[in-house]
Amino acid sequence: MRHHLILRVITKLLVGPIILYGLYVQFHGDFSPGGGFQAGVIIAVAFILYGIVFGLRAVQAALPAWIVHRLVALGVLVYAGVGVLNMFAGYEFLNYGAFDPGHPSHGQHLGILWVEAGVGITVTGVMIAIFYAFAGRPPRMGDDDW
């Protein structure tokens, strides 16, 4: 889409606010609707929009595919890691007491924050990776089929 000046300018204008809003949904999820899953999808949409307008190569220069593939696993690792960390600290799996032993509700709050971050990272990674996979393949359809 090299000739679409309007689309390019508007996309550049929108990508920042979309990511910002995604972060708001991620970290404000315990006060208002939202959470890791929604935030992950929103942040992924920002990258997908950029990839659609500027091309796959441009978005992969900003966020290479190997980083995305690592992110997919990293989120699950963070989530399960929080649980295992609590087990080592002497609590049950996924009981967030270890974050603040003296004050259980603070520990819960921190634990929820970390867990939601894990969810967000995985969802972002999966959505962007699926988009890369779909957009990276040449279309199968012939011109007659169109």
Next chain:
Amino acid sequence: MMFLVTLIALFVAMALVLCRLYLGPIVYDRVLAANFFGTATVLFIAVLGFFAGRPDFLDIALLYALINFAGTIAVLKFFRYRALGDARPEVD
């Protein structure tokens, strides 16, 4: 009361646009109608938040206002270049 009137007006507009979405002879009619429907949805959710006295619905309206654009642009890129990723050179 005024919110109820606006909601009913938005409902009428949505129903009309749905007709165009079903009929739409060419695909761009449908894209146009779906785009209109998205805007109507944003307004509907915003007004519904005021009607129900729960303005935290505005977060959803804001989300739609930001994200609807991506869907429309994806459809149009796909129709023009027949691919979601990099355009094939002969079509560009």
Next chain:
Amino acid sequence: MDLVVDVLSWVCLLGGSFFTIVGALGIVRLPDFWARLHASSVAESGGMILIILGLCLQAGWGLITVKLIIIGIFLFITGPTSTHAIANAALVTGWRPKLGKGVTQKDTPPFSDLEKPTVRG
């Protein structure tokens, strides 16, 4: 003062509702795609701004008004851009407006050398 605000927001919301319904009617009733583009923008920009303004007046100063204004700004930016992109894609893939009497295809500027539309349905 409250009465003035109420009357103003009634006016804004009723006007916005009117424009939205007119735009929707235009999308259904107008004869071809290029005419429907115009109808869509009436509702998407005009009606939207009036409804958001009416809601802002009802909300008073605060976070809600700021959110409403942000929604308004983003809709104001993305709506016309989407319409522009739709029109552009339709033109490039070979659709042409219905021509009036006495106007031939040669009078319209050539945007693309495609003869017939490449995307159907």
Next chain:
Amino acid sequence: MAETIINVVLFSMLVMTALAIVRLERLFAIVMLAGVFSLLTAMLFVTLDAVDVAFTEAAVGAGISTVLYLGTIALTSRGCKPPSRPNTVPLLVCIATGAVLVWGTLDMPNFGDAEAPAQVHVGPYYLTESVEEIDVPNVVTSILASYRGFDTLGEVAVVFTAGIGVLLIISQMRGWGRREEEEEEDS
């Protein structure tokens, strides 16, 4: 009263959209209608006060699913095939199943019934104790991430598995392509 009317109107639009999706044959039109279907669903969730679910539906339905449908169409074809055999038997099976399901709902408690099993089991405990125990204003978040942490871990694992599956099937990662080439050379 007004809420009921809003629900009825939204549901009727939803049913009309679903019927149109069944009737149409052009897949692009179906993609657009599926987007509208998800918008209507999100509106319904909002009227039912399920704000978090509406949020998810909004985020997935408006942005991602359209892109993924289009990606799928690009890799397959853009029209649907006519059915190869008459579909009266599947239709009858569907109608019978639907009738049984509707009949089953007659025994269910009314919407918002305070005596419903879902409202008297652990729901009141979560609602009353989460302020003490977790101190997070949004109870949905506290249930999802803390009380039901195992379930959410399972959900994340499902998303992870689905992503890995899609990558293995359609992406052109190097390891995968090499094995394909070797198989071609072998055969």
